[in-house]
Amino acid sequence: MTESPRHGTSLLAAVWRRAPGRAGLIALAVVVAAAVASPAFLPSPIEQPDIEHASQPPSAAHPLGTDQLSRDVLSRVANGGRVSLAVAAIAVTLSITIGALVGLGAGYWGGAADAVAMRIVDAALAIPRLFLLLLLLAMWEAIPPAAFVLVVGVTGWFGTSRLVRAEVLRLRESDYVAAAHGLGARAGRVMFRHLLPNALGPLLVAATLGVGEVILLEAGLSFLGLGLRPPRPSWGGMIFEGRATLVTAPWATMFPAIAITVTVLAVNLIGDALRDALDPHR
Amino acid sequence: MRDLRVTFPAQGVRIPVVDGVSFDLVRGQTMALVGESGCGKSVTALALVRLVPPPGRIEAGSAIRLRDRDVLAMSEREVRGIRGRVCGFVFQDPMTSLNPVFTVGDQISEGIRAHFDVPRRDAMARAEQLLTEVGVGDAAARLRAYPHQLSGGMRQRVMIAIALSAEPDVLIADEPTTALDVTVQAQILEVLDHLRASRGMSVLLITHDLGIVAGRADRVAVMYAGQIVEEAPTAELFARPSHPYTQGLFASVPRLSGPIQRLNPIRGSVPPPTAWPSGCRFRPRCPIVHPKSEQMPPLLDVAADHQMRCWLAGDSRP
Amino acid sequence: MSRWLIRRAGEAVLTLGVAVCLLFVLMRVAPGDPLSRLGDDRPVSPREVATLRARYGIDQPMLTQFGQFAGAAVRGDLGTSIEYSRPVARLIAERLPATLLLGATVLLLNFTLGLWLGVRQAVRQGRLADRALEFVSLTAYAIPSFALALVLAWLFATHWRVLPPGGMHDVLLSPNARFAARATDLLRHLLLPAFTLSLVSVAATMRYQRAAMIDALALPFVQTARAKGITERRAVWHHAWRNALFPVVTLFGLWLPILVTGSVFVEQVFAWPGLGSLAAVAVASRDYPLLMGTALLVSTLVIAGGLLADVLYAVLDPRVRHA
Numbered sequence A: 001m002t003e004s005p006r007h008g009t010s011l012l013a014a015v016w017r018r019a020p021g022r023a024g025l026i027a028l029a030v031v032v033a034a035a036v037a038s039p040a041f042l043p044s045p046i047e048q049p050d051i052e053h054a055s056q057p058p059s060a061a062h063p064l065g066t067d068q069l070s071r072d073v074l075s076r077v078a079n080g081g082r083v084s085l086a087v088a089a090i091a092v093t094l095s096i097t098i099g100a101l102v103g104l105g106a107g108y109w110g111g112a113a114d115a116v117a118m119r120i121v122d123a124a125l126a127i128p129r130l131f132l133l134l135l136l137l138a139m140w141e142a143i144p145p146a147a148f149v150l151v152v153g154v155t156g157w158f159g160t161s162r163l164v165r166a167e168v169l170r171l172r173e174s175d176y177v178a179a180a181h182g183l184g185a186r187a188g189r190v191m192f193r194h195l196l197p198n199a200l201g202p203l204l205v206a207a208t209l210g211v212g213e214v215i216l217l218e219a220g221l222s223f224l225g226l227g228l229r230p231p232r233p234s235w236g237g238m239i240f241e242g243r244a245t246l247v248t249a250p251w252a253t254m255f256p257a258i259a260i261t262v263t264v265l266a267v268n269l270i271g272d273a274l275r276d277a278l279d280p281h282r
Numbered sequence B: 001m002r003d004l005r006v007t008f009p010a011q012g013v014r015i016p017v018v019d020g021v022s023f024d025l026v027r028g029q030t031m032a033l034v035g036e037s038g039c040g041k042s043v044t045a046l047a048l049v050r051l052v053p054p055p056g057r058i059e060a061g062s063a064i065r066l067r068d069r070d071v072l073a074m075s076e077r078e079v080r081g082i083r084g085r086v087c088g089f090v091f092q093d094p095m096t097s098l099n100p101v102f103t104v105g106d107q108i109s110e111g112i113r114a115h116f117d118v119p120r121r122d123a124m125a126r127a128e129q130l131l132t133e134v135g136v137g138d139a140a141a142r143l144r145a146y147p148h149q150l151s152g153g154m155r156q157r158v159m160i161a162i163a164l165s166a167e168p169d170v171l172i173a174d175e176p177t178t179a180l181d182v183t184v185q186a187q188i189l190e191v192l193d194h195l196r197a198s199r200g201m202s203v204l205l206i207t208h209d210l211g212i213v214a215g216r217a218d219r220v221a222v223m224y225a226g227q228i229v230e231e232a233p234t235a236e237l238f239a240r241p242s243h244p245y246t247q248g249l250f251a252s253v254p255r256l257s258g259p260i261q262r263l264n265p266i267r268g269s270v271p272p273p274t275a276w277p278s279g280c281r282f283r284p285r286c287p288i289v290h291p292k293s294e295q296m297p298p299l300l301d302v303a304a305d306h307q308m309r310c311w312l313a314g315d316s317r318p
Numbered sequence C: 001m002s003r004w005l006i007r008r009a010g011e012a013v014l015t016l017g018v019a020v021c022l023l024f025v026l027m028r029v030a031p032g033d034p035l036s037r038l039g040d041d042r043p044v045s046p047r048e049v050a051t052l053r054a055r056y057g058i059d060q061p062m063l064t065q066f067g068q069f070a071g072a073a074v075r076g077d078l079g080t081s082i083e084y085s086r087p088v089a090r091l092i093a094e095r096l097p098a099t100l101l102l103g104a105t106v107l108l109l110n111f112t113l114g115l116w117l118g119v120r121q122a123v124r125q126g127r128l129a130d131r132a133l134e135f136v137s138l139t140a141y142a143i144p145s146f147a148l149a150l151v152l153a154w155l156f157a158t159h160w161r162v163l164p165p166g167g168m169h170d171v172l173l174s175p176n177a178r179f180a181a182r183a184t185d186l187l188r189h190l191l192l193p194a195f196t197l198s199l200v201s202v203a204a205t206m207r208y209q210r211a212a213m214i215d216a217l218a219l220p221f222v223q224t225a226r227a228k229g230i231t232e233r234r235a236v237w238h239h240a241w242r243n244a245l246f247p248v249v250t251l252f253g254l255w256l257p258i259l260v261t262g263s264v265f266v267e268q269v270f271a272w273p274g275l276g277s278l279a280a281v282a283v284a285s286r287d288y289p290l291l292m293g294t295a296l297l298v299s300t301l302v303i304a305g306g307l308l309a310d311v312l313y314a315v316l317d318p319r320v321r322h323a
Helices: A008-017 A019-041 A073-109 A111-126 A129-137 A145-154 A158-172 A175-182 A187-223 A235-242 A251-278 B041-047 B076-082 B104-113 B120-133 B152-164 B182-199 B210-216 B234-239 B244-252 C002-029 C034-040 C046-056 C062-075 C088-123 C128-142 C145-159 C179-217 C220-227 C232-269 C275-284 C288-316
Strands: B004-010 B013-021 B030-034 B087-090 B170-174 B202-207 B219-224 B227-233 B300-303 B306-308
Touching: A008 A019, A008 A251, A019 A073, A019 A251, A073 A111, A073 A145, A073 A158, A073 A187, A073 A235, A073 A251, A111 A158, A111 C002, A111 C288, A129 A145, A129 A187, A129 C002, A129 C232, A129 C275, A129 C288, A145 A187, A158 A187, A175 A187, A187 A235, A187 A251, A187 C145, A187 C232, A235 A251, A235 C145, A251 C128, A251 C145, B004 B041, B013 B041, B013 B227, B030 B041, B030 B182, B030 B210, B041 B170, B041 B202, B087 B152, B087 C220, B104 B120, B104 B152, B120 B152, B152 B170, B152 B182, B152 C220, B170 B182, B182 B202, B182 B210, B202 B210, B210 B234, B219 B234, B219 B244, B227 B234, B227 B244, C002 C062, C002 C288, C088 C128, C088 C179, C088 C232, C088 C275, C088 C288, C128 C179, C145 C179, C145 C232, C179 C232, C220 C232, C232 C275, C232 C288, C275 C288
Parallel strands: B030 B202, B030 B219, B087 B170, B170 B202
Antiparallel strands: B004 B013, B219 B227, B227 B306, B300 B306
């Protein structure tokens, strides 16, 4: 008993139909392709010690210039994309999963557990996510990437849980849920086969927009020195390293920033188009 | 109103939603415009004061005259002057047609002060009088109430008071009772009737419910697919419904008395403006398809002061 | 109304309480030792470390620590900064006005420019200016605030030299200078950080207001209003806009955390002496008490802001008041 186009391909088509969504999909595809293909086509940044060519502006040999350590900015941006995108994808998946589970449980069982859970969620939402991350990460000397992603993911589920809970509450009293119960379905089955599918739409939108949020957060954390350390730079890390040479080699900072902006913009456009497509008032 | 044509854009072209509607409103009379949803009756009413929402457009060739003035030739300011002052509107659902954040008194007095230069206090006093006139008890207290604090019937009375606030000559009621309980419906219709008599107004009653029309309207025009398909005084129409669509409407009303029968709906469904058939638009659903119905029939006389848009009128009738 | 207000305020206090607990739990769960960095610049004996542990209460059991923490927080004692060796509460109090000034400026821009643009765009939906503005605001959303800050700082301070690169005051300006001179100086320093922070939030507000306004304009009572013969301007602003404010007021509650987050970066880049840069310093120097205190204050601000937004909502919407 779903209410709007739900299948993956038809949603994709719906996004494609809208001009902003199409632009977003294309831009994201380019970014992802560049990131995925980067090791095959571009030389690894570590293998390029070439002092003569440090801090060179964009040229034929180095389309995006070189940074102060004479590393090719294009390769670094492409590589950085792999890191940033991977972190975002994994962290968001984690957030969505936890949020969906908590939201389902709280909405379905209600009562004291729900009240307590939502109170905690409210409190957690009051603390800006950046500060949560700062508190958790500040003490670490050198953060292992896995731990970093875990921490980012674990701080991002609160909003999602409210979303899912709202959907569950809306549908809990509906006839077909009552019918399912009448047929003897257990709680788990009801939750996953009947309630969850209806929340998938908003979840998908939240996930898409969440990717943008994580990319920005991760960049910010790197800027504060808390991100993934070199030689495994993400885009934020590149900006962090490029600060000192902002005047002499601005492209080392600019291009990662542009990469971030384009990716986040693309993801937001897709998310907006998705939200539009799922809106019953279409 | 003569030959009103209103078009809306759809898939790149402009499609008529109201297609050549003509009628007269007589002072002191109630005219009923009857039709199913989608036939264009609401748009017709809105067109009277050029309130058709964009991208809709009133096409050239239409003529609207109110109190002997050409509405379509007026400036924007002049049109605003007639809205409320010559024609008052009562809309369908009073819950959504009233602004939830302002008091009832504010909304009525706004209608007054839009056309008369009076201080607030006087406007409020007048609003209180209007509320009493439409049958709202304890009007003084009600002035300060918000729409959500009132019952459905009460809210609709407020809507009527708002419609009356600038002392109009014409009251246009677009499905005034559809969103109300059956018991309240009769009360509201009573109010409208009483006002018509006491103020000498004309009333344009738009509805899909023939039952409302029976004791209340002086004339009836039946609309289908953007056109008027039958028009006659009420008694005459009820006695001799002539257009197949009108007959179908009457036949589909379930009867309380008599043997229990199956419902008699009109076969098929109302075509949207993008899919109107050429020639007679009722042709696909008509039980009697006249041989000439591939051509659009004009309005033909059935009897004195009784016309219909059907070739059958030309044939001799038993 | 007052009953509702009391209930809402009570909920806010409860949420704050839970937030304090959460922060405390985070503090203890976070790996790493706050005192581990002490040995960086000078040798520290184990005895000194033990004394410090006792002083900061790190050696006590969890619940006792929490009791001390919460009790002290209520009394206004947020511990002592390891980096500055001064009470955290004092540091925060010193820095708060600067952040409030910045925040108030951004708020002002938001609720004037943002709202006005949003309404305008809703009325002119679909035209070129609307779509262009839409695109610009979407892009503004996506720019990392620190990158924008860096670019603007470089452009206006280093390259063109028209605005000061950072700080809140010109060091050379005498404290006895005329008010006008001091005010101008302050505005010059405020301009870039405020603009950077505003760009994102004004874009967000504009989009929300536009969407809300488009919805409001389609509501039936707007047609009723027009049918009364009022001017179009009155129909748009008096009737539709009043109803389009609600989502924006809700946005106010959500937007505060975003503003706070942005201020950490922007204040740091522009050396604006507010809470944001204080937090950045705390991070850099692993000054846990300071970081905690800042986080606590920020959360309080967010909760207070949310309460304010709810009150504002109730003032605007009589349906909520009578519920």
